[in-house]
Amino acid sequence: MTSTHESPAPNPHATAEQVEAAMKDSKLAQVLYHDWEAESYDDKWSISYDQRCVDYARGRFDAAVPDEVQRELPYDRALELGCGTGFFLLNLIQAGVARRGSVTDLSPGMVKVATRNGQGLGLDIDGRVADAEGIPYEDNTFDLVVGHAVLHHIPDVELSLREVVRVLKPGGRFIFAGEPTTVGNRYARELSTLTWRIATNVTKLPGLREWRRPQTELDESSRAAALEAVVDLHTFDPADLERMARNAGAVEIRTASEEFTAAMLGWPVRTFEAAVPPGKLGWGWAKFAFGSWTSLSWVDANVWRRVVPKGWFYNVMVTGVKPESPAEAAGS
Template identity: 85%
Template structure:
C-alpha cells in the first residue's frame, strides 16, 4: 500500500475518513507497512488522545508548551515573537501549536498529520478555541506547502514516528522562510526509552493482574477494552520507530541544511514516575480515580520536573533525560 499516493495531501473536506477501530487483520498488515501503522494507530487514538495524555488547552498546558519553547529557543529569539505563520508537523490533536498560539508564540497556523482522525480533532480543537488554523492530511516526508511559506515549524513527539527523519527535516527547512525557525520537542532519548518503556510495561501487567483478585473487580476495565488496548499497544510498538541522542538530532538537522542548531533535554525522575502513573490511569476504568488523583499526579510531575531542571540537570548527563528537543534556523 502506497500511503503517499492513496493519502495525498488535500483540503480537509476531501481527506480520507478516519478509521477509529483497526481489526486484527489490519494490525497484522501494519506490521509490514510502517505508514499504514501510523494511520491506523493514530486514527484509533484520535478521539481519546487528549484524555489519555491529560492534554488541555488551558493555562496548565499553555504554560507547559511555552516552557518547552523557552527552554529550547535562545532568549535573543524571543524578541521576534509572535511569529506570523506557523506549521505543526504530525500535529496529533494540535496540542503544541494551539497552546503556543495561545501563549503568544504565533498568530495563526496550519496543522498536518498522516492520520485523518488526528487532523479532524486538531481542527475541531482549534475551532473550539476560536483560533485561525487550517489542516491537511499529509506525509511529513513530503510537506504539501510551497517553499518559503512559514515563519515557524513545530512538532511534539513526531520525529520518532517518521521513517526518514532527515528527509522530513529537509522538507521543514524547505517550507520555512529564510531566517525561519523549527522546534521539535518531546522526542524519546536512547537512554530514556530504556527505563520508561519497561516501567510502563511492568505497571500494566501488575494492574491488569492484581485487579483479577476478589474484591478488586471494580478497578478492572472490561475485558473487551483491555483487548482493544492490547491491540493498540501492539500498534504503538510498531509506530515508535526511533529514539535519539541529542547529537543525533543535531547532526540530522545540520545535514538537512539548518544552522544555529541546538538541543535541550527534559524529564528524568519525572519520566520514571510519570510513565507508571499514566499507564495506571489507562489500565483502570475511566472516571475511577477522580479529581484528587488527577491533582496528585499533576503535582507530582510538576515537583519532579522542577527537581530535574534544578538539581539533576547539573549532575546527570544530558542524554540520560527522557525527552530531547531540537531547534534550528533556515539560513537567510
C-alpha cells in the same frame, strides 16, 4: 477562521486484516493507530487547551529557543507536523508564539480533531493530511515549524528535516520537542510494562475487581500497544539530532533535554490510569499526579540537569534556523 483541506476520511475501526498488514507497513500503522486513538487521545494523555497546557507548551518552546528570539514573538504563520489533536501548536498560539497556523498529520482522524479543537478555541487554523517526508506546501511558506513527539514516528527523519527547512522562510525556525532519548525510552518502557502487569493482575483479586477495566477494553489496549510498538520507529541521542538537523541545512542548532525523575514517575502513572476504569481515580489523583510531576520536573531542571548527562533524560528537544543566505548555509 478554520478550514480543512479535502482529505481522506478517518478510519477509527480497523479490521484485523488491516492491523495485520500494518505490522509490515509503518505508515499504514501510523494511520490506523492514530485514527484509532484520535477521539480519545486528549483524555488518554491529559491534554487540554487551558492555562495548564498553554504553560507546558510555552515552557518547551522557551527551554529550547534563545531568549532574544522570545523577545521578538509572535511569528506570523506556523506549521505543525504530526499534529495529533493539535496540542502543541494550538497551545503555542494561545501562548503568543504564533498568530495563525496549519496542522498536518498522516492520520485523517487526528487532523479532524485538531481542526475541530482549533475551531472551538476560535483560532486561525487550517488542517491537511500530509506526509512529513513530503510536506505539501511551497518553499518559503512558514515562519515557524513545530512538532511534539513526532520525529520518532517518521521513517526518514533527516529527509523530513530537509522538508522542514525547505518550507521555512529564510531565517525561519523549527522546534521539535518531546522526542524520546535512547536511554530514557528504555527505562520508561520497562517501568510501564511492570506497572501494567502489576495493575492488571492485582485487580483480579477479590475486592479489587471494581478497579479493573472490562477484559475487552484491556485486550483492545494490548492490541493498540502492539501497534504502538510498530509506529515508534526511533529513539535519539541529542548529538544524532543535531547532526541530522545540520545535514538538513539548518544553522543555529541547539538541543535540550528534560524529564528524568519526572519520567520515572510519569510513565507508571499514565500506565496505571490506562489500566483502571475511566473516572475511577478522581480529581484528587489527577491533582497528585500533576503536582508530583511538576515538582520532579523542577528538581530535574534545577538539580539533575547539572550532573546527569543530557542523553539520560527522557525527552530531547531540537531547534534550528533556515539560513538567510547560501553563504550562511555553507558556513554552517
